[in-house]
Amino acid sequence: MSSNDEAKDLELEAITLSTATVSLPPLKLGDKGSAVRLLQKILIAKQFLDKRLYDANFKQSTEQAVKKWQDAQKLSVSGKVDEETWKNLTDHI
Numbered sequence: 001m002s003s004n005d006e007a008k009d010l011e012l013e014a015i016t017l018s019t020a021t022v023s024l025p026p027l028k029l030g031d032k033g034s035a036v037r038l039l040q041k042i043l044i045a046k047q048f049l050d051k052r053l054y055d056a057n058f059k060q061s062t063e064q065a066v067k068k069w070q071d072a073q074k075l076s077v078s079g080k081v082d083e084e085t086w087k088n089l090t091d092h093i
Contacts, residue, residue: 027081
C-alpha cells in the first residue's frame with residue numbers, strides 16, 4: 001500500500017470517528033486486534049511509528065511510539081492508550 005493510499009485510508013477512518021460516537025478501548029502492551037491496527041495507522045501517519053511495524057500487535061515498538069506521542073503532546077507518559085490519549089490522537093488527524 002502506498003503512503004497516498006494509507007493517507008486516504010486513515011482519512012476515511014477519521015471521518016468515521018468524527019461522524020459517529022465511537023468508544024475506543026484502552027490499549028496496552030500485549031493487546032491485539034482492530035483497535036491496535038487503528039492506533040498503529042494513526043501513529044504511522046503521524047510518523048511516530050515505522051510502517052514496517054504495522055501488525056495489529058501492541059508490542060514494545062508501539063508502546064514507545066505512544067510514549068513519544070504522549071510526551072510531544074504534553075500528556076501523562078505511560079505508553080498506555082487511555083481515553084485522553086485516544087481523543088488527542090484523533091483530534092490531530
